[in-house]
Amino acid sequence: MTTTQSSTSGDRPSGAAPAAHGGGQRRAVVIGGGLAGTTAALALADAGLRVTLTEARPRLGGLAFSFRRGDLSVDNGQHVFLRCCTAYQWFLDRIAARDLVTVQERLDVPVVDADNGRLGRIGRSALPVPLHLAASLARYPHLSLRERASVGRAALALRGLDPADPALDGVDFGSWLTARGQSGRTVEALWDLVGVATLNATAGDASLGLAAMVFKTGLLSDPAAADIGWASAPLGDLHDGRARTALDAAGVRVLLRSRATAITADRIAADGITAAGGSREVTVETGPGRAERLPADVVVLAVPQREAHGLLPEGAVEDPEKLLRIGTAPILNVHVIYDRQVLDRPFVAALGSPVQWVFDRTASSGLTGGGQYVALSQSAAQDEIDLPVAELRDRYLPELERLLPAARGAEVRDFFVTRERTATFAPAPGVGALRPGPVTRDPGLYLAGAWTATGWPATMESAVRSGLQASREALSALGLPSDNGVLEAA
Numbered sequence: 001m002t003t004t005q006s007s008t009s010g011d012r013p014s015g016a017a018p019a020a021h022g023g024g025q026r027r028a029v030v031i032g033g034g035l036a037g038t039t040a041a042l043a044l045a046d047a048g049l050r051v052t053l054t055e056a057r058p059r060l061g062g063l064a065f066s067f068r069r070g071d072l073s074v075d076n077g078q079h080v081f082l083r084c085c086t087a088y089q090w091f092l093d094r095i096a097a098r099d100l101v102t103v104q105e106r107l108d109v110p111v112v113d114a115d116n117g118r119l120g121r122i123g124r125s126a127l128p129v130p131l132h133l134a135a136s137l138a139r140y141p142h143l144s145l146r147e148r149a150s151v152g153r154a155a156l157a158l159r160g161l162d163p164a165d166p167a168l169d170g171v172d173f174g175s176w177l178t179a180r181g182q183s184g185r186t187v188e189a190l191w192d193l194v195g196v197a198t199l200n201a202t203a204g205d206a207s208l209g210l211a212a213m214v215f216k217t218g219l220l221s222d223p224a225a226a227d228i229g230w231a232s233a234p235l236g237d238l239h240d241g242r243a244r245t246a247l248d249a250a251g252v253r254v255l256l257r258s259r260a261t262a263i264t265a266d267r268i269a270a271d272g273i274t275a276a277g278g279s280r281e282v283t284v285e286t287g288p289g290r291a292e293r294l295p296a297d298v299v300v301l302a303v304p305q306r307e308a309h310g311l312l313p314e315g316a317v318e319d320p321e322k323l324l325r326i327g328t329a330p331i332l333n334v335h336v337i338y339d340r341q342v343l344d345r346p347f348v349a350a351l352g353s354p355v356q357w358v359f360d361r362t363a364s365s366g367l368t369g370g371g372q373y374v375a376l377s378q379s380a381a382q383d384e385i386d387l388p389v390a391e392l393r394d395r396y397l398p399e400l401e402r403l404l405p406a407a408r409g410a411e412v413r414d415f416f417v418t419r420e421r422t423a424t425f426a427p428a429p430g431v432g433a434l435r436p437g438p439v440t441r442d443p444g445l446y447l448a449g450a451w452t453a454t455g456w457p458a459t460m461e462s463a464v465r466s467g468l469q470a471s472r473e474a475l476s477a478l479g480l481p482s483d484n485g486v487l488e489a490a
C-alpha cells in the first residue's frame with residue numbers, strides 16, 4: 001500500500017479561521033457523508049475550520065439516497081419529515097434545497113381500510129393543541145366511539161410524560177397503551193399507523209421514551225407540528241447534489257470512495273485517552289493500494305454504530321460494547337410501475353392489509369408516458385425483508401388491487417424491491433441507555449449519527465441534530481461559537 005501524507009485543502013482565505021496550536025487553521029476530518037456527517041462538515045466549515053469529509057461510497061447522502069433504474073430515479077426508501085423536524089429543515093435551507101421538498105399546508109393523512117374500502121382521514125384544524133385533532137378524531141371511521149374517546153384520554157396521559165425521563169426508556173409503548181385502555185384495534189388503526197412509520201417498530205417493540213417523544217412533539221406540541229413533508233425530487237438531488245454544492249462553496253474538501261480505516265492520536269495519556277491539545281490522524285483508503293493520512297485537530301465520526309465501534313481508538317468511550325448492543329431494524333420498499341394512474345393523491349395509509357403506506361413517486365422519479373409509479377414503504381419489515389421478489393409480488397399486487405380499485409385491470413410494467421436491512425437502529429426498550437452522546441473521552445473526537453443520543457428515533461432529523469450537536473461540542477472545546485441556533489430553538 002502506498003501511503004501519502006497530505007493535509008486538507010480548504011480554500012478559505014488565510015486568516016478567516018481561528019489559529020490552531022502552532023499557527024494555521026484548525027483542521028477537522030469528518031468521517032461519513034450521510035446527513036450527520038454532511039451537517040457536521042458544514043457547521044465546522046462555517047465556523048472557519050478547514051474540513052475534509054471522507055465518505056466510503058461514491059456519493060453523499062448515506063441511507064437517504066437515489067439510484068438510476070433505466071430512465072427512472074429511484075429513492076431507496078420513501079423519506080418523509082414533519083414540520084416539527086426543525087433541524088432537517090435548517091439543513092435543507094443550508095444546502096439550498098427547500099425548493100425540492102413539499103410540505104402539506106395542513107396535516108392530512110388519508111387512511112383506507114382494505115377490508116371495506118372505507119376512507120378515513122387524520123387531519124388537523126387551526127385550533128390550539130390538543131383540540132386541533134379533536135374534530136378529525138371524532139370523525140375517524142376506523143374506530144368505535146368508545147375507542148375514539150379512549151384515544152383522547154391516552155393522548156392526554158402522553159402529554160404528561162417526559163420523554164427524557166430514563167424510567168420511560170425501559171418500558172414498552174404497547175404495554176403502556178394497553179394499561180391506558182387502548183384496544184388492539186386502536187393500536188393498529190391509530191398508534192401503530194403513525195408509530196410504525198416513525199419509529200420503525202410496533203408499539204410492543206418500542207421504547208415508551210421514544211414513542212412519547214414522537215407523539216408529543218409531532219401531535220401535541222404545536223398544531224402544525226405534524227404537517228407532512230417529502231422530497232419532490234429524487235433524494236440524491238438533495239442529499240448528494242445540493243449538499244455537494246454547499247460543501248464546495250463552504251470550502252470543504254470531499255473525498256468520495258474513501259473509507260476511513262483508522263483514527264490515531266499522537267498524545268496518548270497513561271489512561272489511554274488523548275491529552276487535550278494532542279492532534280489526531282485519520283487514515284483513509286482512497287483507492288486500491290492508495291491511502292492518505294489526514295492530520296486533524298477535530299475528528300467527527302459520523303458512521304453507523306457498528307462501523308463506529310470498529311474505528312474508535314481504544315479507551316475513547318467508556319464501554320464500546322454498548323454500541324454493538326444497539327439493534328437494527330429493516331425497511332422494505334416495494335416499487336410498482338402501472339400503465340395508468342391508480343392512486344389519486346400523494347399518499348395513502350392502509351389498514352387491514354400488509355400494505356402500510358403507499359406513495360406516488362411518478363413526478364419525482366421522472367416517469368413519463370401516462371403511467372404511475374407507486375412505492376410501498378414497509379417499516380418494521382423483519383418478516384419480509386428476505387422474501388424473494390416473486391413472493392412479494394404475489395403478496396402485494398393483489399393487496400394493491402384491494403386498496404386501489406383503479407389498479408384492478410391495470411398492467412404492471414415493472415415491479416422491484418429495495419431492501420434496507422439495517423435501515424434504523426431498533427427503538428427497543430432500553431436503547432436510550434445504549435446511545436452515546438457526541439463527546440468522547442478524547443477531547444478532539446466526537447460522535448454523530450442518527451443512532452447517537454439525540455432523543456429522536458433514527459430519522460433524518462436525528463442525523464442532522466447529531467451533526468449539529470457534535471460540531472457544537474467541538475467548536476465549544478476550541479472556544480468558538482456555533483451560531484446556527486437550531487438546537488436551542490427546538
Ligand SMILES: Cc1cc2nc3c(=O)[nH]c(=O)nc-3n(C[C@H](O)[C@H](O)[C@H](O)COP(=O)(O)OP(=O)(O)OC[C@H]3O[C@@H](n4cnc5c(N)ncnc54)[C@H](O)[C@@H]3O)c2cc1C
Pocket residue numbers: 031032033034035036037054055056057060061062063064076077078079080081258259260261302303304307331332333420422423424448449450451458459460461462463
Ligand atoms: C428505507 C429507509 C427509509 C427511511 N425513512 C425515513 C423517513 O421517512 N424519515 C426519516 O426522517 N428518516 C428515514 N430513514 C432514516 C434516515 O435515512 C436515517 O436516519 C439517516 O439518513 C441516517 O443518517 P446518518 O448520517 O446518521 O447515517 P448514514 O446515512 O448511515 O451515513 C453514514 C455514512 O457513513 C459512511 N461510512 C461508513 N463507514 C465509513 C468509513 N469507514 N469511512 C467513510 N465513510 C463511512 C456510509 O457509507 C454512510 O454514507 C429511513 C431510512 C431508510 C433506510
